[in-house]
Amino acid sequence: MLPNDPLRRVLYVDLSRRRFWVADRPDLFEDGLGGTGVAIRLLEEECSPGADPLGPENPIIFAVGPLVGLFPIASKTVAVFKSPHTGNLGESHAGGRSAVALRMAGYGAVVLRGASPTPVYIVIDGDDVYFRDASALWGLRSSATVGRVIRERERGAGTRTIMRIGRAGERGITYACVVTETYRHFGRLGLGAVFGSKKLKALVIAGRRSLPVSDRKAYRETYGAIFRAATESPLMQKYHELGTAMNVLPLDAIGALPTRNLRSGRFEGAEAISGENLARHYLGRRVACAHCPVACIHLAALRLPYPNDPYFYKTVMLGYDHEPIYAVGSLLGIGDVAGMLQVMDETETVGLDVMSTGVTLAWATEALEGGLISRQETDGLALAWGDWETYVGAIRRIVDPPNDFYRALGRGVEYAASVYGGADFALAFGGNEMPGYHTGPAGHLTYLTGARHSHLDSAGYSLDQRAAAKGETLTPEGVAEALLEEERWRQVLASLVVCFFARGVYTPEVVQRALAAAGMDRSADDLARLGAETLARKHTFKARQGFDPARLRIPRRILETPSPLGTLDEDFLRRAIAHFFRDAG
Amino acid sequence: MPQRLSVIDVDRCVGCQSCMFACARRLGEGGLAGACIGVRSAGGIRRGFVVVVCRACPDPPCARVCPTDALVLRPPGGVRLRAELCIGCGNCVVACPFGAVFWDSAQKKPQICVYCGYCARYCPYDVLALEEIEALAPPPPPAAAPPPEG
Numbered sequence: 001m002l003p004n005d006p007l008r009r010v011l012y013v014d015l016s017r018r019r020f021w022v023a024d025r026p027d028l029f030e031d032g033l034g035g036t037g038v039a040i041r042l043l044e045e046e047c048s049p050g051a052d053p054l055g056p057e058n059p060i061i062f063a064v065g066p067l068v069g070l071f072p073i074a075s076k077t078v079a080v081f082k083s084p085h086t087g088n089l090g091e092s093h094a095g096g097r098s099a100v101a102l103r104m105a106g107y108g109a110v111v112l113r114g115a116s117p118t119p120v121y122i123v124i125d126g127d128d129v130y131f132r133d134a135s136a137l138w139g140l141r142s143s144a145t146v147g148r149v150i151r152e153r154e155r156g157a158g159t160r161t162i163m164r165i166g167r168a169g170e171r172g173i174t175y176a177c178v179v180t181e182t183y184r185h186f187g188r189l190g191l192g193a194v195f196g197s198k199k200l201k202a203l204v205i206a207g208r209r210s211l212p213v214s215d216r217k218a219y220r221e222t223y224g225a226i227f228r229a230a231t232e233s234p235l236m237q238k239y240h241e242l243g244t245a246m247n248v249l250p251l252d253a254i255g256a257l258p259t260r261n262l263r264s265g266r267f268e269g270a271e272a273i274s275g276e277n278l279a280r281h282y283l284g285r286r287v288a289c290a291h292c293p294v295a296c297i298h299l300a301a302l303r304l305p306y307p308n309d310p311y312f313y314k315t316v317m318l319g320y321d322h323e324p325i326y327a328v329g330s331l332l333g334i335g336d337v338a339g340m341l342q343v344m345d346e347t348e349t350v351g352l353d354v355m356s357t358g359v360t361l362a363w364a365t366e367a368l369e370g371g372l373i374s375r376q377e378t379d380g381l382a383l384a385w386g387d388w389e390t391y392v393g394a395i396r397r398i399v400d401p402p403n404d405f406y407r408a409l410g411r412g413v414e415y416a417a418s419v420y421g422g423a424d425f426a427l428a429f430g431g432n433e434m435p436g437y438h439t440g441p442a443g444h445l446t447y448l449t450g451a452r453h454s455h456l457d458s459a460g461y462s463l464d465q466r467a468a469a470k471g472e473t474l475t476p477e478g479v480a481e482a483l484l485e486e487e488r489w490r491q492v493l494a495s496l497v498v499c500f501f502a503r504g505v506y507t508p509e510v511v512q513r514a515l516a517a518a519g520m521d522r523s524a525d526d527l528a529r530l531g532a533e534t535l536a537r538k539h540t541f542k543a544r545q546g547f548d549p550a551r552l553r554i555p556r557r558i559l560e561t562p563s564p565l566g567t568l569d570e571d572f573l574r575r576a577i578a579h580f581f582r583d584a585g
Numbered sequence: 586m587p588q589r590l591s592v593i594d595v596d597r598c599v600g601c602q603s604c605m606f607a608c609a610r611r612l613g614e615g616g617l618a619g620a621c622i623g624v625r626s627a628g629g630i631r632r633g634f635v636v637v638v639c640r641a642c643p644d645p646p647c648a649r650v651c652p653t654d655a656l657v658l659r660p661p662g663g664v665r666l667r668a669e670l671c672i673g674c675g676n677c678v679v680a681c682p683f684g685a686v687f688w689d690s691a692q693k694k695p696q697i698c699v700y701c702g703y704c705a706r707y708c709p710y711d712v713l714a715l716e717e718i719e720a721l722a723p724p725p726p727p728a729a730a731p732p733p734e735g
Contacts (some may be wrong), residue, residue: 290600
């Protein structure tokens with residue numbers, strides 16, 4: 001690391017005492033590079049096994065990496081914490097301007113400790129940290145309003161990040177998210193609830209500084225090569241044109257689009273909710289994360305009439321992606337695009353993770369159909385596939401629960417099914433709700449074995465799709481080994497911190513060149529070792545917090561509904577899980 | 586022919602900041618401190634973006650308010666900073682209605698576009714372009730007030 005690189009600086013903020021200080025921690029960044037590699041080390045220091053996820057002892061750690069602010073698509077911030085949703089490792093990544101802002105403020109990581117007695121928002125403006133009163137912002141109906149108010153009150157327009165929570169986070173809904181720059185999220189595993197438990201309504205980070213490089217000429221050359229690769233790659237062009245919603249139709253075509261709580265892998269409304277249809281009829285703007293030329297963020301312009309005011313309309317701009325389309329589109333049987341977008345809008349307004357919300361509501365719909373619960377539990381709502389207006393009402397009740405049933409829904413599908421039954425069709429893995437791919441065994445094995453129980457941990461869905469296309473036969477051992485290799489490499493990317501969408505651009509050779517510009521010479525072996533070690537640290541952390549791979553629950557539903565690679569076999573999955581964790585060490 | 590930077594189509598801007606990073610990288614630096622171009626949202630990202638560039642005015646207000654003549658006119662439009670004359674008063678920053686005079690907070694001096702077009706080469710969506718300045722004559726000086734009568 002270059003001696004004058006501010007990456008080594010870790011900002012500690014103690015909300016209980018309203019104090020802050022900076023520690024020089026080159027050790028952390030030399031060993032862990034940045035991002036997830038540094039964050040997991042800080043979590044080991046800050047979080048004890050018995051920590052209550054919603055207690056002041058649970059830390060929130062944000063980390064960025066050496067390539068942020070230097071190279072394009074190094075645009076992500078890693079957040080780690082103990083998850084109130086799973087009671088285990090919480091890790092969530094987001095873009096927006098969060099990563100560049102944190103780096104430009106002059107830090108590699110921020111550690112938030114303690115809890116404030118009254119609502120606050122924190123402003124990190126370069127070397128200064130301010131605690132601002134947020135009592136008047138607490139309880140605002142919409143998370144968007146929180147962003148607007150802070151935007152007008154604080155400086156740094158254009159280069160700052162404003163991370164904020166909605167009422168779901170205030171209320172401790174265990175899958176509440178943190179919204180940043182209106183359209184990006186630390187979505188999964190409940191960071192929003194941890195913010196809420198600290199009475200932290202928002203975190204603003206701003207700064208503007210230069211970063212040193214080891215060799216100016218080489219830096220510019222490497223930059224140019226990465227920039228060209230990113231802007232000329234056909235995959236990146238597709239992310240720009242249709243965004244992740246490009247996946248809807250191909251997944252439906254092979255029967256891998258989870259529909260009606262995964263009773264099917266095909267949805268008759270797929271065409272309507274496809275990326276193509278959304279782009280044709282609703283796309284209003286494309287937006288990028290800071291320092292990313294790809295601009296994969298797609299905003300739908302939804303024009304809504306007022307029922308009692310002729311010729312009066314409002315236009316809502318809503319971000320959409322494959323996962324929300326799956327979670328509150330096909331999984332809830334909603335093929336009415338405007339209705340689906342309004343369900344998304346409600347999750348944004350209250351600040352819930354849309355994926356967990358959709359899966360939880362899908363389970364509730366089936367539980368009502370099957371008689372496990374009645375209209376008494378649902379507070380009179382007749383939850384039914386496709387009925388988006390009723391789902392909007394249910395989301396409001398999750399955040400303002402009228403009864404124990406909605407309080408249970410506010411803890412996710414795993415918990416709700418433990419109280420009301422229906423675990424066979426409760427689509428959660430390691431306690432985290434399912435992502436939008438029913439491609440085959442590898443996809444589900446990613447959800448089961450991934451450190452975050454996220455589809456992005458090792459992208460098994462792509463392994464399945466390749467096998468299906470080539471007619472290959474997967475073996476438990478082969479899948480386990482491929483997923484482990486992928487998840488280890490993704491630890492490196494998540495340490496730099498490079499967006500996973502650019503994994504084809506940031507090959508190991510390119511990563512080495514880019515790191516050299518930041519004065520960090522690493523061999524291919526060094527990087528491989530870092531990836532394996534970082535993942536091993538996460539497994540150790542999880543084991544200490546009580547995670548046992550042998551006790552992973554496999555929802556029956558995924559074994560019942562055939563995938564493109566045929567009907568899944570539990571024994572195959574169990575053997576692969578065992579092999580994965582044996583190899584992971 | 587002298588050139589200037591022009592915002593061709595701001596509606597195509599995605600807010601990626603590639604231009605800002607390019608401007609800083611001109612000097613061989615990472616980060617954003619050296620950028621003489623700014624992108625921000627037009628009151629929330631949903632409304633799109635504002636791209637702030639120096640439009641190379643023929644009669645630039647930034648130069649007019651400089652007490653030490655550190656901002657030298659570049660005919661037919663724009664200015665060049667003679668840093669050795671600058672005392673860092675910041676008048677120029679206030680005078681520019683676009684906010685296109687940026688501030689070097691380390692040196693406490695303005696930093697202004699040099700019309701090189703490096704940023705435009707990194708704009709993936711053709712928002713920016715270098716264009717030749719038409720030889721606009723500066724507006725004539727105001728006519729002298731008539732002598733008071735009487």
